[in-house]
Amino acid sequence: MKVKTKRKVPYIEPLQQTECGVCCIGMILRYYKSYQTMQELREHLDVGRDGSTLLQLKQLMDKLNFDTKVYKSSAEGLKDIKLPAILFWDNNHFVVLEKISEKYAVILDPGYGRRKISFKELKETYSQYALSGQPNEKFMPKKKGKSIWFDFIPIISSKKSLYIKIAIFSIISYFLTLGMPIFIQNLLDSVMLKKDINYVRDSTIFLGLFCVVYVLFNYIKNTNLIKLKVHIDKNVNSTVFGHLLRVPYKFFDIRNKSDVLFSANSCFVIRETFANQMINGLIDCGAVLFISYYMYKQSVLLALIAFLIFGVNLVLVALTQPMMFEFSKYLLSEQSKVQGVQVESIFSILGIKMSAIEDDIFENWSKKYGSYLSKYNTKERVNNYVNTLISFIQVVSPVIILCVSISIYIKGYVTIGQVMAFYSLSSTFFSLAHSVFNTWTSFVNSSVYLERLGDIINTEKEDDSKSLIKKDITGDLKLENVSFAYSSKSEKVIKNVSLNIERGQKVAIVGKSGSGKSTLAKLLVGLYSPTGGDILFDKIPLNKLDKKYLRRQLGIVPQDVSLFNKSIYENISMGRNDIDMDKIKKACEITQIAEEIESMPMGYHTIISEMGMNLSGGQRQRIVLARAILNEPKILILDEATSSLDYINEKQVSDYFKNIGCTRIVIAHRLSTIIDSDMIIVLDNGEILDYGSHMELLKRKGQYFKLYQANFNNEKEVHESVAV
Template identity: 40%
Template sequence: MFINRTPFVEQMQQTECGICCISMVAGKYNAHKTLRELRNMAGIGRDGVTLYTMRNTAVRLGFKAKVFRAELHQLSQLRLPVIAHWNENHYVVIDKINKNSIKIIDPAVGRQTISYEEFQKSYNFIVLEMTPTEQVVPQKRVSVWGKFLKYLMEIPKKVTIVIIIAIIYQLGTLGMPILVQYLIDNIITANKFQLLSIFMVSVIFLTIVQGFVQFFRGKFIIVLNNTLDKRMMQHFFSHILKLPYQFFQLRSFGDLLFRASSLRIIREMLSSKLVLGLLDFSAITFITIYMLNKSLVLTSLVVGLSLLNVLMLILTKRRLKEVNQDEILKTSQLQSYQTEFLYGIFGIKTAGIEKETYHRWASFLDQLIQAYKNKEGFMNMIASLSGTLQMMSPLLVLWIGAMLVFNNQLSLGELIAFYSLSNNFFSMSGSIVQTINSFMLTGAYLERVQDVLDEPLEHTDDDKESITEFKGNIRLDNVSFRYSEHSDWVVKDISLDIVSGQKIAIVGQSGAGKSTLAKLILGLYMPSNGKVYFDGKDIRELNLSALRKQIGVVPQDVSLFNRSIKDNISLYKEDVSLEEIQSVTKMAEIYEDIVRMPMGFNTMVSELGMNISGGQRQRIALARALLNKPSVILLDEATSSLDHQNEKRIDHFLRRLKCTRVVIAHKLTTIMDSDLIIVMENGEITALGTHHDLLKKSEFYAEFYAKFQEHAYSPV
């Protein structure tokens, strides 16, 4: 079996370091697997994977795998690479053990060489060893370039125009040295002074034409760039909006935004560098044919010097890819942390940890700066060597060419033309080398973007049945849910009938599965087992987007947008009148608060709604939920920030709507009048009934009520 260098595979989400390590070790033996394939095999969920699951995944790939305890001195006796348990909740690959250091590959950080002392601080003395067997199937690493080249194939007319204009421009550039040769050999040397003015006027005219061609080339490249930008961004964000809710629970928002911004780098590669690089290659072919026709000696010199440039690229390729991947990784980590602390600024301020937050941010910044220095320093070294070679090469051509002129093997005009063309040759070959470098570097961005685009979409197909008049009847038939094939059940064997117009309450301790059950009812999660029916129709056969438009949701943590209050309620629906918005705000008891604001309904809400109170945010969210006249409304601690009087008035309005209400609350005043109260413990329904029924038959609910009474009547 062919054995190569252990590849670096970056983890795309926090819970997949284990499968990244499996991918790296498998790649060592040329059995490359995509993270998408390994996620499906290992069943990656919210809580990551265990060593047991990792061992089973390795066995399914054809490896003999075993997990065991290994002391530090025993590691050198193992067949490297091996996977090590790291810092209690992480995995890394031990790639090489030297006399004074150990080389590890961390899927979250990259390649590192650390001392034995540093290694011992994080090593948990547990390893997973993967030994290849005959069952291991060699598999090449999948290239993602083909999936992005399709964007060029979708706009053949624009690409063709750019190519044709670029060819005309290059023909003009290459033709100029040949015209100079003609000037020297056929006009100046031949003393044909009468042709000089005509010739020079013609050359000036061609130069002006060349300038116009250059202008139109740049203009059409801008058009091509804009078209690619639009198509790629539309595809990316359209795909993201169609991904299931679970995807966003496992991803960093900052990292997703970084991937989106990477599309511009990919577009630059596709629209300019790739197309022009291919044209440079074609031009070099024509130059070589011309030069061979004039002098085999000089052509061999030019090609030989250019091959030195290519050799340098081959020798530096691996290191260049490593330093680029490291910079991308550090940039993503910094952006993710910046997004994290901005979202969590309330907690940072209230805990008084501004200094600690700054120092952690500065640590990420220092790592990025170091990664940038490493990459730029290495690229600067390559550019310096390449530039020196490019400056020296034409001089060598001039030197050898001059000898050929003295020996009457070459005319002076041919030497000047050869010198100019060799400059073009070296410039274009250098450009091709840079294009190949960019091609390799862009691959890291491509993989990060493609990782998102490979995620399966939610079932929101337009060809599925749309419930246009949802009555609000919901039935759960033996529904169970877990985040992955190997994780614990979060909700188990739930059977429940919710009748249109009922008020249903869900109670239980934190972690009992209340919010998960609510998300199953909303269709945000698909059941792992069992079925969910809406008005008697299986949710898997319905258009989810159409269904959700008829369900109102008021979450505990309300998300508001940096837009006006009116836009936050209407969510940009153009067919909604101000009167309708005012009506729902009155139902949500927020109308008086809004009209007292300086700009009324046009008052701008800051990002996340930080400039208004928690109670106001909840009532705006309630108004938003009521605007669509929902058949079902879910209230997840939706009135937790409200006073008793406001809460009572809102409940009175909701009763008049006669829609199905599903309430998750810890305040008994909110749920005591429910038609059905569901008690959940450890993901199961342990009791259900009315308030009075549960006081008699549910120990948990009776204790819950007793604590409520104790708190309600305790002296202030």
Template identity: 30%
Template sequence: MNTFSKQIQEKKANDARILDKVSRRIYEPLQTKKESIGQNDGFMERTASELSDICLFFGISNVEFPSGMQDAESLMQFMMSESGILRRKVVLTKNWWKDGVTPLLCSDIHGNAVALLPAGGGGYQYHADGKTIAVTQNNAGQFLNACYCFYQPMPNTGMTTKDFIHFLCKSFQSSDVIWLLSISLLAGLLGLIMPKLNQFIFHSVVPSGTSKELFGIGVLIVGTVFMQAFCQLARAMWVMRIGNKMELLTVSGIWSRVLSLPVRFFEDYSSGELSDRAGAVNTICAILGGQLVPTLLSTIFSVVYLFEIRSISPTLLGPSLVIVLCIVAVNLAVTYLQMKQTAHNNHVESRLSGMVFELLGGITKIKAAGAETRAFEKWAKVYSEKKQIPNGLLLCSEALNAAMTFGGTILLYRTAFLAEMSASDYIAFHTAFGLITAAVMAMLSISAQLAALKPALEMLKPILEAEPENDGYRNQVTSLTGDIDVNQVKFRYQKNLPYVLNGLNLHIEPGDYIGIVGSSGCGKSTLMRILLGFEKPESGSVYYDMQDMNGLDLRTLRRRIGVVPQNGKLFSGDIYSNIVICAPWLSVDEAWEAAERSGFAEDIKQMPMGMFTMLSEGGGGLSGGQKQRLLIARALAGDPDLIMFDEATSALDNITQELVVKTLENMTCTRIVIAHRLSTIRNCSRIIYMHQGKIVESGTYEELMQLDGKFAKMAERQLV
């Protein structure tokens, strides 16, 4: 029996090794490594120069890379913090050079960094030896497939709708505008041929009874039709290309802006509502990058048909204008009403999405409380606001259009009859009038899209108007000693509420192991939020390494801090990606090391796919203690200069907690631990007891127990 059990254990271990090996093969090509762009002599200078070219492409000229950086990753990280330019690692696919949309930073076969910039007419180009060289099939093979793709940043300030439209315009170049205008004008001029041909046929060919001109006329008609079809196809392809560029630019820009907004912004909106507001950019791109632009251009250039009508029959020009203007007026009124209704529906939809998200997220609590009926009532109350009866003009707009078309036809017939027009002239006029009417009706047919444009911009406005956390001109943090000064900090969440922190002073030396305790509501978690820059003090200052926090780049500051918040969340994905999400360059072995230090490694080994076991959003399938251990592993993975734990060990068993505490004790960086459990902070070099937003006691465990104050009373309750 022992031999058989041993064989089973060996088989399990062998299966685990095979699975880990296969998983590595699958995931290693997708991992971001610092060595993805090779290094050689002069590599850093060349890379900095190429990144400067990318910045200039985006219109950013004030980025100066400091000396002393060790790798391309550091350079790109500096560029992102200074300019807001985003990047991601991509793999070049077949024929990648044919359509240049965003700049790329590649490495050639010699290990040199090369910036590939989108060319004016499509494709890519790069600079070498003072020349601009186009990337073609002949030279594309000299670039390695793994490279970085960069995206246009939005301004680091609050934006108006006008600013956003200006940002949208960056998605196309002047050559795109000239091409679209030219092709639309050509299509309009080609439309002038058909009325004249009809006039000639019914004025000369039909009365003469001869057929010798018909072949030439037929060739001209077929050629005209083919040319118009070609113009429409070329225009549609060009608009689609611009639309794709616009969507790539704006969607990435908006989501980057959402991620750069301060934490307080997210407290005003539910997740569902914020998702709808950010998703409004997709509606804007679909409208502007769809049929709106070509249809608008066709309508504008259809004005040439009015001159043709005037040349055919000046008498019918006035009635034609009256009919077209009446149709436009009615449909503009309909569009305005649709716009108001769409704005109302968008507002209700965003509230409804947020409510549905909250109800589904709390479905277990709803069922446990037997509150299904009340939950449905809450949903139905909001949903009923969406189902309002539309305005009467919206209901009868189709009938009005039909009536105007019929009345206009009668008016034209009567005017033509009184003017004693010939059949050939009327047929030519009717052809030209039909073309301009078709262009106008095509424009009006997309009125629903126009009606959705302004409400979509209104949905996006709170995101645009909010000020990002960083203004792009702060000092970047490359390392921390752990020296922290909190000087006379006062903070409250609203003006009419009492202070949560009231004149708090605190100095932390490099390498200190600080435990913060106190009753609920005394300001412990608020202090941590201020140290992380999530909240701004009403007065007072926070200093890191003797530098005012207001002058530091918060992204790079937080990157040097390992944090386990009170209500930390896990992301949908595998365990490995959850551990290295803040340090994506870490290998699988380094992720295992972080898991060992957090006491989570044994749990991972028992899972079906080990480090690559998939987790649902929120860490479904993991116990509360396992989630906390995974969050601790994430905080320790990046080898931070400063560690902050906020009730990070509250759900751990005693054995795991002892392992985590020993790990913290053996670390040399500054550690700040908020806890209620005495065993977590007992061996801290200094324990701080907070009460009503102030530090009332401070010292080692033994000193505070001898003081016999508030901390001692709290400790006695736990010891008993």
């Protein structure tokens, strides 16, 4: 079977930080006119947060019925490889090689789009390995699925009455617009025949009333259009943001936060495209057909000339549209990167200032912004050429029609009224045709934004089935051979961990950096699901519990906390009506933050800036601790969460949670905070290396002994502790 191919390799933009390999496979599939979605390819490959290897890409292409081969070659050797091929790039990336010659190469970089690079740059950046593959006899290209627009139609079509009103008033307005030339035709023909001044006067009055009615109907249409825009905006934004809040934590873990923000803010495209373009576009199509029929009935010759010019316009748009669509993809990708640098810089401004790297950050932003401007300039220049040509056709076409109609008027085939009507209608015809082309182009280009929004709404939400158990837990927690890997292709970061934690116990988890402590904490609160084993709360497996209901009974205080752009009072109470100011003050006194809050001009009503950036790290941490005290969680996870407290207050907080029977799991970096733990677990490379009390572990002189020794840097103190 001969497989059809495209003229060029289509570009696919990555929406996850580590999916450049998946994008490359997607581009090659589309080159062979097979339209697997990115979601389908992600499910096949399961990239996770660590990316993919060339071997994994080969295995996926084999699975998709490609005959593949991995080459180890120099840049010169790439000339003998069947293209397109996937190249290992700069030792950390994948690109598609589309074309190569003695002087240059054309690559599709998932991060930057199509690039023409010198052979020298190819030699410097190509990392010796290439994957080439061609479809075999079992290959069956997948047809295009439904348009991404269909995912949004149920969201925006609930107010059918508004659409009907807008359609009715739009149709009436169009008929009034089209009726004007016909009325003028009859007026001119009648005046030429009757030469009656009274008829002219009556016709002028009628024309005035005609204009008033036209303006009135247009006003009503536009009023309803505004209502529709508000309705679409509300529905789309509510749906997208509501869905975004309910997707699994993994979604955010493998995506750039600024990319997610950029995608969520793309909702305006649906409002503008659907409200402005779709309804008008459909009515414009109807108007074009109506005018075409009327012109054909009036003069076949003039109608055929108009249709021929329309055909030239259509071919021009069809030829340039794929190129403009690709430009739109590049531009959107660059725009997202520029915003990413800006957002990252604003939230990291303290580190930037402390490191005095403002110039470096600005240079990085300038490069990305320069790349954006370059692509914007290219797109607009091409757009300008196309629009100039279309505008020229639009202006010249009625003149051509007028010249031809005058010549046939002289021969007596049409009346002067028909000449004027045809000229006026042809102007409207070409204007509406241009509008139809613009609508088509807008819908195609807006698909770039919709792909990003689709990435959000097509991601499955966390399981919130009614069959899940809503249980008030006591604080007993058990882990049975729990393992976890970020993807099915990556190594396990938690390996066969078994624990039995009883209600009210204080359990500490220690280990070197990267040993899996924070990952284990996220597993315990259900942010990740184990890939093996079970986590049980009061003997009930986590996957059978309603996670939302469960998390309301859990507390987690991370080392690096962020707060909401609300008052301190609201950040602590979190909307609970059963909490009064006295309780909040008491919680703040326990966490040693009350005095600092009360010294602020607005006290507990002081507004915290975004992410809590107007407070110190210690203040943010203590506010979150105060929130945890008020919530009285059954299980509390503390990730070095008391580092901002002195010893007395740290003990006060610890005793408070102990007295209410709260199970505490402490991820410790400062070992002095965990000496009184009921059990200390030593984690190494995702496995439990040792466990026991502080004294038991010191006596064994294992990994904990070394950590404790390094922590205090006082071997004598350690030996004295062991002797005691």
